Amino acid sequence: MIKKTKTAKKTAKKKPKSAVETVRRRSATRSHSSRGAKGAAFTVEAAQPCSPPDGKKVWSGLESAAPQDVPGRLKSSVDVHDPLPVAFAFVSDQHVGGACDYKRMREDAELIASTPGVFAVLGGDGCDNHVKHWAAVLASNVLPDEQVSAFEHYLDMFGEKVVAMISGNHDLWTLERAGVDVVRRIAARRGLLYGQHEHRILLRHHGAEYRLWIRHKGRFNSGFNSTHSHKQHWRTGEHAWDVGCICHLHEAALEPFWAHGEVRWACRPGSYLVRDPYAESIGFNAAVPSCPTFVFYPTKKRVVGFLDVREALVYLREARHEKGAKR
Numbered sequence: 562m563i564k565k566t567k568t569a570k571k572t573a574k575k576k577p578k579s580a581v582e583t584v585r586r587r588s589a590t591r592s593h594s595s596r597g598a599k600g601a602a603f604t605v606e607a608a609q610p611c612s613p614p615d616g617k618k619v620w621s622g623l624e625s626a627a628p629q630d631v632p633g634r635l636k637s638s639v640d641v642h643d644p645l646p647v648a649f650a651f652v653s654d655q656h657v658g659g660a661c662d663y664k665r666m667r668e669d670a671e672l673i674a675s676t677p678g679v680f681a682v683l684g685g686d687g688c689d690n691h692v693k694h695w696a697a698v699l700a701s702n703v704l705p706d707e708q709v710s711a712f713e714h715y716l717d718m719f720g721e722k723v724v725a726m727i728s729g730n731h732d733l734w735t736l737e738r739a740g741v742d743v744v745r746r747i748a749a750r751r752g753l754l755y756g757q758h759e760h761r762i763l764l765r766h767h768g769a770e771y772r773l774w775i776r777h778k779g780r781f782n783s784g785f786n787s788t789h790s791h792k793q794h795w796r797t798g799e800h801a802w803d804v805g806c807i808c809h810l811h812e813a814a815l816e817p818f819w820a821h822g823e824v825r826w827a828c829r830p831g832s833y834l835v836r837d838p839y840a841e842s843i844g845f846n847a848a849v850p851s852c853p854t855f856v857f858y859p860t861k862k863r864v865v866g867f868l869d870v871r872e873a874l875v876y877l878r879e880a881r882h883e884k885g886a887k888r
């Protein structure tokens with residue numbers, strides 16, 4: 562009887578610990594014995610305290626920080642004063658510095674500048690800016706700094722017709738590598754609306770309202786259906802746009818589709834980068850310059866879309882003439 566009692570007490574003292582507890586205790590013992598071991602090979606003394614940052618101080622800084630001053634998703638509104646139909650052209654992926662169709666690029670910008678009632682929204686990758694791949698920079702005849710200057714010259718060709726711009730992945734490589742948002746600086750200097758990744762524009766045109774949406778890159782891409790991404794963004798996203806533009810893939814596309822009882826328009830601009838060794842190496846088709854353009858009517862909601870700005874502006878001139886504009 563007495564022996565049995567002693568065994569029971571011993572068992573109670575040696576209650577098994579949890580795995581975590583056991584590991585913690587072992588490591589504590591190890592660290593203690595190593596610091597206090599006799600005959601240690603070296604001793605360490607720090608010149609400055611090397612404790613981790615004060616978490617409370619860091620937290621209060623985080624809590625009181627100002628919101629980021631560069632919106633990744635910019636929301637804006639544009640009021641059209643012109644009482645006649647107007648057009649917005651989505652122009653993207655110019656890739657200045659690369660093997661581009663510069664003549665067509667200049668002509669499109671000049672056409673927009675000289676045609677009444679048409680404006681441009683720029684979708685990113687204005688410069689080739691291969692700072693991520695130094696071999697490409699070294700192989701190029703035009704350095705990134707020169708590309709930015711040429712791109713600014715190109716922007717001048719539009720006159721006052723550029724309304725808004727976003728960055729593309731090539732533009733953002735400078736931000737990733739050097740912390741400088743070049744497109745933001747260009748937009749700020751010119752008084753243009755700028756969203757780093759996305760822009761939602763509420764266009765008000767004499768009683769008619771239109772929701773425009775542009776991103777450089779999108780999710781849900783399909784190699785079989787170039788507007789699949791747009792429709793999935795519309796279905797699962799936050800913004801029920803009327804005209805949605807996703808750039809980046811350099812192959813132009815245009816599709817009207819029905820959603821919640823209204824016609825919506827999905828589009829992708831082409832690219833002026835007509836020779837692209839990277840795209841060729843992975844099997845993409847050659848890019849064709851094409852700037853999807855939409856005509857917006859005043860008073861009553863009506864949108865007419867075109868795959869390229871050139872056809873759109875032929876239509877726009879007629880539509881404005883019908884409403885009383887001189888040819």
Ligand SMILES: [Fe+2]
Binds near residue numbers: 654686729809832
């Ligand atoms: Fe691009």
